[in-house]
Amino acid sequence: MALTFPLPLPDTTSMQEIEFTQNTIVGATRSIFTGEQQVQERQGKWWTVRCAIIPKTRDDAEDWVGFFTSLNGPDGSFVLGDQHNAQPRGSAATAPGTPLVFGASQVGDQLAIDGCPNDATNYLKRGDWIQLGLNATARLYRVTEDADTNGSGEVTLEIWPDLRSSPGNNDPVTLTNTAGHFRLSDTFKYRIDREHIYAIEFSATEII
Incomplete structure (x- = not known):
């Protein structure tokens, strides 16, 4: 049976370390006479990640090796999120309501939502993730x-980055176990030591 991309990760508990990099295209020039700077924000904004999997023995590790092999480098894709921060820090962690996009044709770095509990202080806190x-x-x-x-x-x-596209009115907003769409950005490699312990690391780039 042919694979259907994006694939889910083999499991959501094996991430030992994940490093998110915020990529932004910003042009900056400085006057050679006054030192004054001019900064121009461009459209490009995306996430890249570098991940390390908990060291595993063969039975567990080969499932991950097979997963990455099936991607055929950057040809295939997968969904990935911040497994160490799967829940929001705000009150939405325990009382999320049913958050939905509030209004069509939204663009830019703001997103109006409704369906949340009334008068909730710190419903979401700075640094919390959302998924559309x-x-x-x-x-x-x-x-x-x-x-x-x-x-x-x-x-x-x-929010950061700006909305990739305008979501539809009443589209669901995911607050827990959020994920984005990624592909490998480097050749997949892994190591096996003399005790047959596998070391697996990978880097990925958000698909935009």
Whole structure:
């Protein structure tokens, strides 16, 4: 049976270390006469990650090796999130409500949502993750300011990066076990020591 991408990771508990890099295209020039700078933000914004898997014996490790082999380098894709921060820090961790996109045609670095509990202080906190879309359309965003809901359960989130595309009105907003759509950015390699312990690391780039 042919594989259907993106694939899920073999499991969600094996990540020993994950390093997220925020990539932004910003042009900057400095006057040779005054030293004054001019900065111009460009459209490009995306995540890259470097991950290390917990050392494993052959029975467990070969499942991961087979997973990465099936990707055929950057040809295939997978969904990946911050496994060490799968829950928001805000009150949404215990009382999320049913958050939905509030209004169509939204663009930029803000997202209006509703369906949240009324008058929730710190519903989401700066640094919490949200996800829009699923599988091949999954997009990963980080909240950049603490967010309180109003008396109608509505809130406008400040996010990074800018919205990739305008979500539909009432599209679901995922707050737990969030993930984005990635592909390998380097050749997959792994090591096996004389005790038959596997060391597996990989790097990936968000698909935009």
